[in-house]
Amino acid sequence: MQIFSYLCTLIWINMDSFEQLCQHRRSIRKYTNRPVEQEKIDYMLRCALMSPSAKRTCPWEFIVTRDEAKLRPLAGCRTYGSQMFNTATAAIIIALDPTLCDNTWMADGAIAAEHILLAAAEQGVGACWCHVYEREGAPELTRQLFDIPEDKVVLCAIALGYPDEERQDYDLTKLKYDKIHNETYHCNNGR
Numbered sequence: 522m523q524i525f526s527y528l529c530t531l532i533w534i535n536m537d538s539f540e541q542l543c544q545h546r547r548s549i550r551k552y553t554n555r556p557v558e559q560e561k562i563d564y565m566l567r568c569a570l571m572s573p574s575a576k577r578t579c580p581w582e583f584i585v586t587r588d589e590a591k592l593r594p595l596a597g598c599r600t601y602g603s604q605m606f607n608t609a610t611a612a613i614i615i616a617l618d619p620t621l622c623d624n625t626w627m628a629d630g631a632i633a634a635e636h637i638l639l640a641a642a643e644q645g646v647g648a649c650w651c652h653v654y655e656r657e658g659a660p661e662l663t664r665q666l667f668d669i670p671e672d673k674v675v676l677c678a679i680a681l682g683y684p685d686e687e688r689q690d691y692d693l694t695k696l697k698y699d700k701i702h703n704e705t706y707h708c709n710n711g712r
């Protein structure tokens with residue numbers, strides 16, 4: 522598995538277009554025990570800090586953890602869909618201040634999250650969005666683990682680690698082109 526994780530690092534130099542990065546980014550939910558380098562996490566955070574937000578209100582806060590005593594309990598924050606924290610070696614939790622913007626906090630947080638996911642994939646690091654907002658007891662547990670104040674909403678926790686599973690890149694010939702509409706909604710022959 523170390524070889525696979527090393528190969529993932531090489532992917533950094535093999536993707537030379539944004540489209541290829543989008544093709545390659547997949548949700549990774551199983552990780553090796555190789556820690557993610559701090560420089561790579563810093564790179565993801567810088568990318569997140571450059572994400573667009575409505576009126577540049579920057580309503581997000583990013584909480585970084587590498588602490589297994591916090592990562593493992595996150596695996597139980599939901600009955601299903603949080604298993605990636607059984608092996609994650611790091612995570613970035615995104616909390617937002619909804620009073621800073623006019624109902625755009627979720628969009629602002631989602632864009633920042635996507636910057637992190639893409640920056641992780643570019644560096645050969647596996648990542649997966651775990652939804653926290655309004656999911657069972659997930660907000661309460663996350664708030665408690667990371668001491669997040671009540672006036673912030675917790676959107677998601679992004680699990681990070683070197684991949685211990687292989688996911689296929691997106692196939693450009695199999696995208697849902699019928700989702701694309703030309704000029705009117707009812708004209709969606711796509712290409």
Ligand SMILES: Cc1cc2nc3c(=O)[nH]c(=O)nc-3n(C[C@H](O)[C@H](O)[C@H](O)COP(=O)(O)O)c2cc1C
Pocket residue numbers: 546547548549550602603649650651652653
């Ligand atoms: C808003 C949002 C919430 C998500 N929540 C979860 C989640 O709670 N648990 C999980 O395993 N994956 C979650 N995902 C990942 C999606 O399942 C994944 O992006 C989707 O299946 C497409 O697969 P891909 O990321 O490999 O392209 C979430 C993704 C988004 C955008």
